[in-house]
Amino acid sequence: MFAQLALAPLCMAVEPKFAWEPLQINSSAFTRDLVMLDAERDEYATNIAAYAANTIVTDGASMASVKQGRRILALALHLSPRNKQAIVIQFQLAKGIVPEKVNSEYSPQVLARLLLTRGQILLQQVEGENRMLARYLIQLAAEIDPRNEDAVYASEMIRIDMGAPDWTLLTDPGKGKEDELP
Numbered sequence: 001m002f003a004q005l006a007l008a009p010l011c012m013a014v015e016p017k018f019a020w021e022p023l024q025i026n027s028s029a030f031t032r033d034l035v036m037l038d039a040e041r042d043e044y045a046t047n048i049a050a051y052a053a054n055t056i057v058t059d060g061a062s063m064a065s066v067k068q069g070r071r072i073l074a075l076a077l078h079l080s081p082r083n084k085q086a087i088v089i090q091f092q093l094a095k096g097i098v099p100e101k102v103n104s105e106y107s108p109q110v111l112a113r114l115l116l117t118r119g120q121i122l123l124q125q126v127e128g129e130n131r132m133l134a135r136y137l138i139q140l141a142a143e144i145d146p147r148n149e150d151a152v153y154a155s156e157m158i159r160i161d162m163g164a165p166d167w168t169l170l171t172d173p174g175k176g177k178e179d180e181l182p
Contacts, residue, residue: 017061017096017098018061018062018063018066018096018098019063019066020066020070020093020094020096021070022090022093022094023070023073023074023077023090023171024172024173025074025077025078025081025170025173026173027081028077028078028079028081029078029129029132029169029170029173030078030079030129030133031129033127033129033130034129034130034133035121035122035125035127035130036079036122036133038080041079041080042079042080042083044076044079044080044115044118045076045077045079045080045083045085045086046076046080046083046084046085046086047104047105047106047111047114048072048075048076048079048111048115048140049072049073049076049083049085049086049089049102050085050102050103050104051072051104051108051111051144052068052069052072052073052076052089053069053085053089053099053100053101053102054101054102054104055068055069055072056069056093056098056099057098057099057100057101058101061098066093068143069093070171071167071170071171072140073086073089073090073093074167074170074171075136075140075170077090078170079133085102089102108144108145109144109145109147109148111141111144112140112141112142112144112145112148112151113141113145113148113151115137115138115140115141115144115151116137116138116141116142116148116150116151116154118134118137119133119134119135119136119137119138119141119154120134120138120154121134122134122137123135123138123158132165132169135158135162135165136165136167136170138151138154138155138158139155139158139159139164139165141154141155142154142155142156
């Protein structure tokens with residue numbers, strides 16, 4: 001009995017404080033037809049993965065931050081499936097480890113402006129996957145910085161005109177809407 005009580009805190013320490021459903025991304029939702037260079041895709045993936053990790057860390061791995069982090073990390077892994085930052089964070093979260101705070105090149109406000117600008121450029125493309133990525137980037141920009149009126153307005157106009165983007169296409173491929181590509 002005494003041994004059970006003594007080992008109880010150790011057993012509790014092993015259990016993760018949050019529920020992380022590992023991302024199963026076998027192939028990217030974005031092909032070579034995407035109007036972004038590989039280096040650009042990797043840089044965006046690194047910075048949004050860092051943002052996802054920092055959000056989870058800052059919010060103490062709350063259910064909301066983990067859910068949002070999963071969506072953002074899925075986007076990073078689809079942009080660049082071999083991105084070191086995204087892979088390491090995904091691995092740590094899958095093991096129940098809250099990652100360390102990551103030094104990022106950009107503040108959240110600057111990252112939101114970059115995502116909005118890139119999203120607006122991609123939205124002008126005719127191809128489906130470019131427009132799909134644009135919708136994710138613009139919505140993410142509005143979520144990251146809700147005080148950025150341009151990002152919020154663009155995100156809301158997309159939501160009104162085309163509907164909110166279906167993140168399950170990235171987080172759980174095969175479970176989302178089949179008609180997501182415009």
